[in-house]
Amino acid sequence: MSRPIILGIVGDSAAGKTTLTRGIAQVLGPENVTLICTDDYHRYDRQQRAEIGITAIHPDCNYLDIMQQHLSLLRTGQPILKPVYSHKTGTFEAPQYIKPNKFVIIEGLLGYSTRAARDAYDVKVYLAPPESLRADWKVKRDTQKRGYTAEQVLAELEKREPDSEAFIRPQRQWSDIVVSFYPANENEDGSNGHLNVRLVLRPSIPHPDFTQILDAGNGNSQSAVRLGLDRDMGKPVDVLEVDGHATLEQVTKIEHIMCSDMPYLKNICDREINPELGKIAGTTGETLQSYPLALTQLIITYHMLKATQIYQ
Ligand SMILES: Nc1ncnc2c1ncn2[C@@H]1O[C@H](COP(=O)(O)OP(=O)(O)O)[C@@H](O)[C@H]1O
Numbered sequence: 283m284s285r286p287i288i289l290g291i292v293g294d295s296a297a298g299k300t301t302l303t304r305g306i307a308q309v310l311g312p313e314n315v316t317l318i319c320t321d322d323y324h325r326y327d328r329q330q331r332a333e334i335g336i337t338a339i340h341p342d343c344n345y346l347d348i349m350q351q352h353l354s355l356l357r358t359g360q361p362i363l364k365p366v367y368s369h370k371t372g373t374f375e376a377p378q379y380i381k382p383n384k385f386v387i388i389e390g391l392l393g394y395s396t397r398a399a400r401d402a403y404d405v406k407v408y409l410a411p412p413e414s415l416r417a418d419w420k421v422k423r424d425t426q427k428r429g430y431t432a433e434q435v436l437a438e439l440e441k442r443e444p445d446s447e448a449f450i451r452p453q454r455q456w457s458d459i460v461v462s463f464y465p466a467n468e469n470e471d472g473s474n475g476h477l478n479v480r481l482v483l484r485p486s487i488p489h490p491d492f493t494q495i496l497d498a499g500n501g502n503s504q505s506a507v508r509l510g511l512d513r514d515m516g517k518p519v520d521v522l523e524v525d526g527h528a529t530l531e532q533v534t535k536i537e538h539i540m541c542s543d544m545p546y547l548k549n550i551c552d553r554e555i556n557p558e559l560g561k562i563a564g565t566t567g568e569t570l571q572s573y574p575l576a577l578t579q580l581i582i583t584y585h586m587l588k589a590t591q592i593y594q
C-alpha cells in the first residue's frame with residue numbers, strides 16, 4: 283500500500299515545534315514534504331478571541347472536527363482545502379488547495395486531542411521544554427515576530443495556563459517520543475545552542491538499538507550521552523539524554539547506530555550535505571547549531587523512513 287507518511291509534532295505555544303520541524307523537512311527534501319500547521323484550524327481570529335475571552339489553545343476555539351477530517355484525507359493521499367490563519371495579521375486568509383506529498387508533517391497545539399486524529403499519524407512527537415524556558419522563548423519570539431509586548435505575552439501565558447494544563451499537556455501520553463530541551467544549569471536562559479535534550483522513547487514504535495551506547499562504555503551518569511530506563515506518565519520508557527557539550531565523536535557514534543540500520547540515512551548523516559540539521563534561528567537573527575537538536579531530528583527522520591519501508 284502506498285500512502286503519505288504522517289508525522290505529528292505537538293506541543294504548547296513556542297515549545298519549539300517549528301524549529302524541530304524545519305530540519306526534518308529539509309532532510310526529507312522540501313519537495314517531498316507537505317507542511318501543515320494546525321493553527322490554521324482556529325475558529326476565531328485574534329480580535330474575536332479577545333472579545334469572547336477564549337484562548338487559542340482551547341478545543342472550542344478550534345475546528346478540531348475539520349482538522350481530523352483533513353488528517354484522514356491526507357493519510358489516504360487525498361487533497362484538502364485548508365483554511366489559512368495569519369500570525370502576522372491575526373486574521374484568516376483565502377484557503378489553500380493542498381495535495382499531500384510523500385511525507386506530511388502536522389505541527390500544532392491540539393493534534394492528538396481526539397482518538398481519530400491520533401490514528402492518522404505514523405510517528406507522534408510531543409515537545410515538552412521546562413515551562414520557564416518556553417516562556418522565555420515565547421516572549422522573545424512573540425515580541426520580535428508577532429507584534430506583542432513582553433507584558434502582553436506574559437499576561438497571555440498566565441491566562442492560558444488552565445487550558446495548557448487541561449488540554450495541551452495531557453497529549454504527552456499519546457506520543458511515541460517526548461522531546462525536552464533544557465539548560466544544563468538553571469541560570470542559563472536557553473538563548474544559546476548548548477541546551478541538553480532528554481528524549482523519552484516509548485515502546486509504541488520500535489526505536490534503534492541504542493544499547494550499543496552502553497556497551498561502548500558511555501551511558502553512565504558522567505557521560506554526555508546517557509541511556510536509561512524510567513517511567514513517563516506511569517508507563518515504562520527508555521530515556522536518551524544528550525548534553526549540549528557532547529563531542530562530535532560521541533554524537534557521530536549515535537548517528538552510526540541509526541545509519542547502519544538504514545541505507546538512505548547514510549547520506550543524511552553526512553553533515554556537509556545536511557547543514558540544516560541542528561540549526562536554530564536565534565531571536566536576534568543569528569543562527570545557532572545544536573548537536574542535541576540534530577540528533578533529535580535524525581531519530582525522527584529515521585522513524586519516518588522506517589515507515590516508508592512498510593507503507594510505500
Ligand atoms: N531547541 C531549541 N534550542 C534553542 N532555542 C530554541 C529551540 N527550539 C526553539 N527555540 C527558540 O524558541 C522560539 C520558539 O520556537 P518555535 O519553534 O517557533 O516554537 P513553536 O513552533 O512551537 O511555537 C524560537 O524562536 C527559537 O528561538
Ligand SMILES: O=C(COP(=O)(O)O)[C@H](O)[C@H](O)COP(=O)(O)O
Binds near residue numbers: 294338368370391428
Ligand atoms: O498559541 C498559538 C500557536 O502558535 P505557536 O504554536 O506557533 O506559538 C498562537 O498564539 C495562536 O495560534 C494565535 O496566534 P496569534 O497569537 O498570532 O494570534
